[in-house]
Amino acid sequence: MEKPEPTTDARVPFRAVAGGGDGPSRRRLPPQERSSQILDAALQEFAARGFAATRIDDIARRGGLSKGGVYAHFDSKEAIFQALLERALRWIDWDEMPQPGPSRAGTRALAEWIVDRLHAALLNPAAVVLLRLLVAERERVPRSIDQWRDRVTRMRAQRVAALIRERLGAQVGIDNLLLRHPWLALSPVMHVLLWQALFGPGSVPDSGFRAAHVELLCQLLGEGSAPAPV
Amino acid sequence: MEKPEPTTDARVPFRAVAGGGDGPSRRRLPPQERSSQILDAALQEFAARGFAATRIDDIARRGGLSKGGVYAHFDSKEAIFQALLERALRWIDWDEMPQPGPSRAGTRALAEWIVDRLHAALLNPAAVVLLRLLVAERERVPRSIDQWRDRVTRMRAQRVAALIRERLGAQVGIDNLLLRHPWLALSPVMHVLLWQALFGPGSVPDSGFRAAHVELLCQLLGEGSAPAPV
Amino acid sequence: MEKPEPTTDARVPFRAVAGGGDGPSRRRLPPQERSSQILDAALQEFAARGFAATRIDDIARRGGLSKGGVYAHFDSKEAIFQALLERALRWIDWDEMPQPGPSRAGTRALAEWIVDRLHAALLNPAAVVLLRLLVAERERVPRSIDQWRDRVTRMRAQRVAALIRERLGAQVGIDNLLLRHPWLALSPVMHVLLWQALFGPGSVPDSGFRAAHVELLCQLLGEGSAPAPV
Amino acid sequence: MEKPEPTTDARVPFRAVAGGGDGPSRRRLPPQERSSQILDAALQEFAARGFAATRIDDIARRGGLSKGGVYAHFDSKEAIFQALLERALRWIDWDEMPQPGPSRAGTRALAEWIVDRLHAALLNPAAVVLLRLLVAERERVPRSIDQWRDRVTRMRAQRVAALIRERLGAQVGIDNLLLRHPWLALSPVMHVLLWQALFGPGSVPDSGFRAAHVELLCQLLGEGSAPAPV
DNA sequence: TATGAATGAGGCTTCATTCAT
DNA sequence: AATGAATGAAGCCTCATTCAT
Secondary structure, three states: OOOOOOOOOOOOOOOOOOOOOOOOOOOOOOHHHHHHHHHHHHHHHHHHHOOOOOOHHHHHHHHOOOHHHHOOOOOOHHHHHHHHHHHHHHHHHHOOOOOOOOOOOOHHHHHHHHHHHHHHHHOOHHHHHHHHHHHHOHHHOHHHHHHHHHHHHHHHHHHHHHHHHHHHOOOOOOOOHHHHOOHHHHHHHHHHHHHHHHHOOOOOOOOOHHHHHHHHHHHHOOOOOOOOOO | OOOOOOOOOOOOOOOOOOOOOOOOOOOOOOHHHHHHHHHHHHHHHHHHHOOOOOOHHHHHHHHOOOHHHHOOOOOOHHHHHHHHHHHHHHHHHHOOOOOOOOOOOOHHHHHHHHHHHHHHHHOOHHHHHHHHHHHHOHHHOHHHHHHHHHHHHHHHHHHHHHHHHHHHOOOOOOOOHHHHOOHHHHHHHHHHHHHHHHHOOOOOOOOOHHHHHHHHHHHHOOOOOOOOOO | OOOOOOOOOOOOOOOOOOOOOOOOOOOOOOHHHHHHHHHHHHHHHHHHHOOOOOOHHHHHHHHOOOHHHHOOOOOOHHHHHHHHHHHHHHHHHHOOOOOOOOOOOOHHHHHHHHHHHHHHHHOOHHHHHHHHHHHHOHHHOHHHHHHHHHHHHHHHHHHHHHHHHHHHOOOOOOOOHHHHOOHHHHHHHHHHHHHHHHHOOOOOOOOOHHHHHHHHHHHHOOOOOOOOOO | OOOOOOOOOOOOOOOOOOOOOOOOOOOOOOHHHHHHHHHHHHHHHHHHHOOOOOOHHHHHHHHOOOHHHHOOOOOOHHHHHHHHHHHHHHHHHHOOOOOOOOOOOOHHHHHHHHHHHHHHHHOOHHHHHHHHHHHHOHHHOHHHHHHHHHHHHHHHHHHHHHHHHHHHOOOOOOOOHHHHOOHHHHHHHHHHHHHHHHHOOOOOOOOOHHHHHHHHHHHHOOOOOOOOOO
16 A cells, blocks of 8 residues: 555654664565655655755665666656655645534534644644645645645635534624635644744644634634633 | 845846946945845845755856855855845844834724734745745754744744733733734734745735734634724 | 886777777776776876866876766765875885895895885885875875885885894994984985986986995995996 | 075075064065065965965965955966075075185095085975975976076085095095995985975984984095094 | 666856956 | 955866666
């Protein structure tokens, strides 16, 4: 299977580099697997140094083969980069927000569900790395940039709005702020995403940021009561 | 915007002698002025291509002098980059939020004032470029990264909280969401900042994003009435 | 002379593909062999122009490969230079004066043997080149300078003194000038060595310099009779 | 006066660089003096690093003026170098061996006089530096190389032979080794000169090298008695 | 497919020289 | 004469890519 399970946070493709295992096999592997290994390696290298400063040799060594070997699977550095972004975007899409269960009836329950979905999709190391690469190499990958905008951001914002309308339509007016500007529902996640892109995955502006996000949504959706503790 | 603007776009292709034109003078300039010109040029080049892919020669030409000439002012490409970030951070700090006038009494007036200050400071081309460089070259400039966190982000969040407490203390409870998690007040700006870093300065998730931001603050501060349309 | 000779003078100007000729092969070689070829080339180039004025490109071309290829074998120009000196010093040491045969019994026979050993070791093109490089780049290679002093000069002077003491101990007093100042036995060779370093290998202050040196030793060792003419 | 006194060992042009005085004057000087200052500076810089590695800027600063200023006095780096060598050779020639006094009658007295003259002329820092430059930059200065051979070496050897013939003609046979190969009389000096060129001025192969040299000459000139102590 | 030496274009940096001041 | 910023030609070194093995 090329892709990690879509529902958890463990989608991170960073396999142990010099781990306790045996590392990437040194010898002939099925092409699919080799390519995947190379992309894994490339992700880490590009993430650490950016496109221009990453050497094919670095990728090759981390992928467990030689420079020439990489060229048996990809035509150029550029091609590796593109393939990498495509795969990463596919991973994020994988998480296309499903239907919340019927138990998510109340405002708070729905808000929590939404926040959890957003965090799972966008606040994991792979997403942070992807964002960094997109920001850094914007000119190089207009296609991926567009996909990020449409499928990662806009689609999710619309989905959130649709859910609210669908589940809480009666309670919140049609002119609710979140319905008029759904992107606001994503802002705290984007804020944290940016934070992690700058200061490293794991860093957060505030340890209670998930609860804060939930509370924000609740208040904007008209639920006046104080939140349950995190 | 109260920041100096990069002087010109004129990319003198190669005039043998002194150019009487409008581009940066090809002739001897006071070091201060030359350095500034070089940094202006570097800002644009680095912003367009990133650190590694930018050639000193590009910077030089755009700055109106020759490759070698740059080295009379900076020791290395790295040094240019560092100086650039320092200057850019100084510009943003320049905008340290002042005291709002006494007319900013009501919730909405204060919210508008806050949003305007944040937008002025963070949603201008220079800030967007700075952010892109910081994200792309994180490892290279840990110092600047720290400054960005402390002085651009945290300090502003605290300032917002202090203002709210000071001006609206009676009205909003001490446990108001924005007082407990001031970074939330900045999230929409950060969202737009990230948006612009990815999709280009000028692009916004929603043309009414300023009004939306104001409204968000108002609602969180307990002002129930609907806003005037943008 | 029992030292390896620089392989060839062929300065392949630029054959697009593998050259079947006689120059150093343009194609993949065992690293040992390539390195050796590069050092051969470097020796000639450095000798002709000195360290600073020699271009890596010159060395590469003379070595039959491209500029970049050199860097697969040496880390830097400096490293080539160091390796070169080390190899050259090893060559000179190679010639560590062996035991003269039993036929070298008389004063003159021993003097001739000594002079021949010294000339063979120190008055060959490789030694002259080495000396020039050491003089010119003294600061750059303190290690090699020390080796030259210890192993090329001092050790040989001591060896000469030991031989004299051993073979002619009865005849020459213990206070013989050469036993008190063995370096004097090397002076004529050093003189010629310097001469060649300045005026080119092959040039000598006097065509009968070998005979003169022998005679000098004989006289200092107390052999009164005049030598046979050259 | 441009040249130091010709009879002593104090001909060394190394004036204090950052000495207790005022250093080279920063402002307008008579051209002669300025040129001389520049050559002084150049001598030290070239000696330390060789021709190619010495920057005009180094010379300028040590000479107490700016880069551009140097070009007011010399056309090029090459010209400085040539002028430098010419001046240095003139200094050595200055010492053209004069007539020894009448007190120098005996073999030993004459030998001592000869050795002292040779040492004074050739074993001083300026001569060592000159030699290093000549060895290192042989190709660059064929003219100076020739002068060194003719006027520093050959002429002195002939002068020594002439003196011996003149003063000790009766005592030593016409076929004396030193008369047939006068260069041998200079060998110990050349040896030490080379030693200093390699290991630094001041270093000697043997602290009694002057006495040893005298003794060598005495023995070759047929004086059998042991020398007086140094 | 895999290896890694070899290629060669390209970028950073240095520095002799020029020239406006 | 002097200054020092500016020029521009090199030179060192890197690294994407090729290719013989």
